[in-house]
Amino acid sequence: QKEVEQNSGPLSVPEGAIASLNCTYSDRGSQSFFWYRQYSGKSPELIMSIYSNGDKEDGRFTAQLNKASQYVSLLIRDSQPSDSATYLCAVNRPNTGNQFYFGTGTSLTVIP
Amino acid sequence: DTAVSQTPKYLVTQMGNDKSIKCEQNLGHDTMYWYKQDSKKFLKIMFSYNNKELIINETVPNRFSPKSPDKAHLNLHINSLELGDSAVYFCASSQDLVSLNIQYFGAGTRLSVL
Numbered sequence: 001q002k003e004v005e006q007n008s009g010p011l012s013v014p015e016g017a018i019a020s021l022n023c024t025y026s027d028r029g030s031q032s033f034f035w036y037r038q039y040s041g042k043s044p045e046l047i048m049s050i051y052s053n054g055d056k057e058d059g060r061f062t063a064q065l066n067k068a069s070q071y072v073s074l075l076i077r078d079s080q081p082s083d084s085a086t087y088l089c090a091v092n093r094p095n096t097g098n099q100f101y102f103g104t105g106t107s108l109t110v111i112p
Numbered sequence: 113d114t115a116v117s118q119t120p121k122y123l124v125t126q127m128g129n130d131k132s133i134k135c136e137q138n139l140g141h142d143t144m145y146w147y148k149q150d151s152k153k154f155l156k157i158m159f160s161y162n163n164k165e166l167i168i169n170e171t172v173p174n175r176f177s178p179k180s181p182d183k184a185h186l187n188l189h190i191n192s193l194e195l196g197d198s199a200v201y202f203c204a205s206s207q208d209l210v211s212l213n214i215q216y217f218g219a220g221t222r223l224s225v226l
Contacts, residue, residue: 032212043202043217044155051212086153090215097167097209098143102155 003027004091006103014111019076021106023089026070032092033065033072038105039085047087048074079110115139116218118203124224125193133188133221135203143167144186145204145215146178155202161186162209190223198225 004025013019021035032051036044048063050056050072056063062075072091076083089103116137125131137144145168146158160168161180175191190197200220206213 034214036217038153043219046214046216049212049214088153088155097160097162098206098213098215099157099160099168100215105153 002103003093003101004089004103006087006089006106008104009107010109011106012109012111013079015079015081017079017110019079019083019108019110021074021076021087021089021108023072023074023091023103024070025072025089025091025101027091027094027101028067028070029094030091031094033063034090034100035061035063035072035074036088036090036102037083037085038088044088076108079108081110081112084109114219116203116205116216118201118218118221120221121219122222122224124226126226127193127195129193130189130191131193131223132190133201133203133223135186135188135218137184137203137205137216137218139205139207139216141205141216142183142208143206143213144180144183145206146186146188147202147204147217148172149200149202149220151199159186159188167209193223193225195225198223 035047050063064073086105090100093099143162145160159178164180203218204215
């Protein structure tokens with residue numbers, strides 16, 4: 001079992017729709033959860049961080065965390081073509097000095 | 113000013129050569145990392161240093177040797193390059209080892225071994 005699993009996609013949504021990206025993780029001791037966006041040929045860029053159960057909103061982005069189900073998601077409202085990218089879920093490994101596990105990423109395409 | 117900078121951006125070299133990639137961060141962070149991203153976009157930790165001390169040393173060939181002359185710099189030297197080393201290598205940094213801390217990434221070095 002992989003430490004962090006994501007649906008690789010590709011996920012296609014029309015412009016203005018809600019894009020929903022999902023991530024599950026295996027280590028119950030994980031405390032920190034991050035969503036990074038990576039455009040083709042560029043470096044990962046932090047979109048959201050979440051540390052406690054529930055929802056966290058930032059503009060058009062909402063991260064949701066459910067530690068009991070070991071599940072973290074990212075919702076993008078009013079999707080724009082500029083949101084087209086690969087979204088990487090990252091989860092910290094407990095007691096490893098802030099080491100991250102990354103998922104393989106979900107490729108999102110927003111169709112104008 | 114770029115927060116985490118890597119050089120070179122592109123590196124094309126022959127099998128068997130030795131090469132180095134340099135990384136510098138001006139964020140005042142204590143912790144730096146090297147990641148390898150393969151063609152399938154999987155990002156995997158290789159090494160991390162905290163205040164010049166090696167913290168994480170994942171299972172990578174010993175042809176890869178990190179060096180941290182000070183906490184703002186973490187370089188990666190690769191001996192006897194192989195075809196399978198072709199990938200994008202990212203440097204990252206975080207404030208320290210506390211697990212809540214965000215990691216910030218450099219622009220990446222695209223290594224092609226011919």
